[in-house]
Amino acid sequence: xxxxxDTVKNTLIQIExxxxxETELYSKLGxxxxxxxxNKVGWNEKYAYTFTWQGRPIIQLPEDMIRMQxxxxxxxxxxxxxxxxxxxxxxxxxxxxxxxxxxxKVVGIDIDIRxxxxxxxxxxxxxxxxxxxxxxxxxxxxxxxVAKIIDENEKVLVILDSNHxxxxxxxxxxxxxNFVSVGSYMVATDGVMQDLYDVPRGSRVxxxxxxxxxxxxxVSKNANFILVQPKWLFNESILTENITHWPMxxxxxxx
Ligand SMILES: C[S@@+](CC[C@H](N)C(=O)[O-])C[C@H]1O[C@@H](n2cnc3c(N)ncnc32)[C@H](O)[C@@H]1O
Numbered sequence: 001x002x003x004x005x006d007t008v009k010n011t012l013i014q015i016e017x018x019x020x021x022e023t024e025l026y027s028k029l030g031x032x033x034x035x036x037x038x039n040k041v042g043w044n045e046k047y048a049y050t051f052t053w054q055g056r057p058i059i060q061l062p063e064d065m066i067r068m069q070x071x072x073x074x075x076x077x078x079x080x081x082x083x084x085x086x087x088x089x090x091x092x093x094x095x096x097x098x099x100x101x102x103x104x105k106v107v108g109i110d111i112d113i114r115x116x117x118x119x120x121x122x123x124x125x126x127x128x129x130x131x132x133x134x135x136x137x138x139x140x141x142x143x144x145x146v147a148k149i150i151d152e153n154e155k156v157l158v159i160l161d162s163n164h165x166x167x168x169x170x171x172x173x174x175x176x177x178n179f180v181s182v183g184s185y186m187v188a189t190d191g192v193m194q195d196l197y198d199v200p201r202g203s204r205v206x207x208x209x210x211x212x213x214x215x216x217x218x219v220s221k222n223a224n225f226i227l228v229q230p231k232w233l234f235n236e237s238i239l240t241e242n243i244t245h246w247p248m249x250x251x252x253x254x255x
Pocket of ligand 1: 089163
């Protein structure tokens with residue numbers, strides 16, 4: 001793909017697979033084309049590996065976290081289940097939202113919670129909001145522990161951020177679909193992998209082997225889940241699309 005930007009004439013030309021798109025630089029389309037490339041370059045440079053939340057590294061694009069905050073503010077879940085804890089930044093982030101909302105608890109699952117991360121999460125001021133479970137997210141034993149934590153009629157939101165192969169995400173979607181409440185979401189993160197197969201730190205196999213492939217297969221077999229981009233709660237722009245590492249991530253349970 002070739003992009004030519006002229007900041008004197010204020011034009012942007014993109015040529016991809018023989019197709020030419022010409023637009024004003026200062027336009028919705030101009031912003032979308034630049035953002036898509038910015039996202040790929042930023043991922044390669046590990047931009048998402050530069051943030052903390054309340055002292056813990058959080059491996060996320062800030063826009064994704066602000067959009068999640070909008071979803072959680074609207075939904076007001078009783079339980080937020082997240083697979084993939086790593087350093088603990090995201091479970092602490094969700095716990096802080098629970099504290100601010102005056103409701104909710106967080107369940108964090110990881111196959112390998114490093115001792116120093118476990119101590120940091122357990123010693124954190126928000127630790128009372130968090131239950132950690134160690135094990136593979138799709139293991140029977142882990143799923144039983146999750147089930148024990150969720151009380152009847154609790155509103156449950158599930159975020160899948162562990163192993164991002166198509167096979168594992170598809171298996172997680174199947175394992176966690178019954179935990180999600182009607183009207184709530186399963187969020188299968190990091191679908192950006194589908195666009196990263198040609199960046200230096202990426203892998204060719206990601207073109208097919210990625211969370212979006214799993215999501216598409218899952219929705220084709222589970223008609224009670226639909227793919228949505230949650231509504232922005234404020235928008236005084238003409239923009240409509242999230243700038244995200246989580247494309248096609250939000251699966252809303254309809255019944
Ligand atoms: C991308 S990191 C999670 C980032 C974290 N959610 C955050 O926002 O900072 C992925 C994590 O998934 C964990 N993981 C990998 N395979 C897993 C599996 N089968 N079950 C549970 N966790 C897994 C890894 O140990 C790693 O800590």
